[in-house]
Amino acid sequence: MPLPVGLRVAGAGARLGAWLLDLLVFGLLSLIPLALAVATGAVGLNPEAVRQMNVNPYVEPTVPLLSVNVAPLIAWCTVWVVLAVAYAAACWARFRGLPGQRLLSLQVADAATGKNLSLPRATWRAVLVSGIPAAATAVLLVAMCELLATVIPADIAGAGGTSYINATYNDTGGDFVSLCSLASWAWPLLLLISTAASRDRRGLHDRLARSVVVGRAKAFGAWGTAYAQVPYGPPGFPYGPPGFPYGPGPTPGSGPGYAPWPVYPYGPQPGAPDLPQADLASGGELPALGEPPAAVGGGEPAERKAAADSDNRQVFGAKLPAGLRVASFNRRVVAYVVDNVIALLLFGGIAMALEGSSDSSGTPPERIAMIAGLIGGLVQAVYFVATWSIWRGSIGQKALGLQVGEESTGHRLSPADSLVRWALLQGPLALYLAVPYLLRPAFGILTIGWAWLLTYSARKDPDRRGYHDRIAHSLVVEQA
Secondary structure, three states: OOOOOOEEEOOHHHHHHHHHHHHHHHHHHOHHHHHHHHHOOOEEEOHHHHHHHHHOOOOOOOOOOEEEOHHHHHHHHHHHHHHHHHHHHHHHHHHOOOHHHHHOOOEEEEOOOOOOOOHHHHHHHHHHHHHHHHHHHHHHHHHHHHHHHHOOHHHHHOOOOOOHHHHOOOOOOHHHHHHHHHHHHHHHHHHHHHHHHOOOOOOHHHHHHOEEEEEEOOOOOOOOOOOOOOOOOOOOOOOOOOOOOOOOOOOOOOOOOOOOOOOOOOOOOOOOOOOHHHHHHOOOOOOOOOOOOHHHHOOOOHHHHHHHHOOOOEEOOEEOOOOEEEOOHHHHHHHHHHHHHHHHHHHHHHHHHHHHHOOOOOOOHHHHHHHHHHHHHHHHHHHHHHHHHHHOOOHHHHHOOEEEEEOOOOOOOOHHHHHHHHHHHOHHHHHHOOOOHHHHHHHHHHHHHHHHHHHHHHHHOOOOOOHHHHHHOEEEEEEO
């Protein structure tokens, strides 16, 4: 599919990461119906079982552990399944992606036009992706709650250690419960395998819903040039990362060498000049955004030759604007050290303030250190995210003449990309300062190893982009 410049079909790895993030987000959202089910008496702990365990926690209760009202529990589980489908369908139809997908710069769109999915098709896709495993999980949840509401722990303990499942397997319809348990994890796995095995990364759910998932590609335009619509490209896709300011670009079918042609969904058009995608497929380089293809003018444009003869560093096959180059590794290390000194000073101030305010409260020192680490990590995240997304660089980077921007356009990093970049670059250190003392040696080794891996990847990369830069779509430059 000839997608616009700046977009490509999303890979299975990025989609899996987005799915895990969205699973976490929806898990937090699921606490609402769970709390309502407990509040309305659909499910809860058996008061007599709680009393017996309080009297003697070493003796198994002689009554079931749970008290279940089956009809309300089934109703709340149905609400939860409907919520899973409606939540995914609304996000895809309105926002072109779930929160995890948008955080990783993925978009879900109509495979034929690139426009938002219609609500019926988004709902059908949500049923396939979320509805089937959610329904299977709901049935499994109801069956397990009924099991814990009928089985007496003392009887199980006296049966020679027989498990709850084995003791009542036939009584609760064990075959059906096993089938639901299998569907809750096997169906998502099947969708993932079909996505990874597909040539265009469209799984079974994408084909049935006629959808496609796209992400950001390495654009071949000059760094600092806004995204523009590709002539004869598919309508509907936003050209470039969502939420970014787009500069004026060439109108489709206009400019030197272009004749007015209608915009078609996909594929070559009869009699139309060669598209930039055709140049790339033949082994050549794409022209900078706004320039006509070389094949139309009968040779490489003069601007392109001048850029090729310049001393600016090459980035993804394109040239940085005059006066900029990829930042040197040593300068980036010095800027990083300066920023870490600032972050540690902030952490030290927070720790001393908490220690001074808790002298009379009797709070253990370890807990104070953990609280200081959590607050320090939050302050550190605000510091880096704000400076990267507003001023294009932290204090250390500004002091060394560096700036960080979006890899393809040079625009400021979005807050989401800045947060991802901070989490990869500084997150392990922030987590190390917030864990108990017992876990700090292990987390210290992991933090040092991760820092070495990022340093090595940035040192060896031709554009000095470590793993944190690649995942966050960022590039650090300096004045030439």
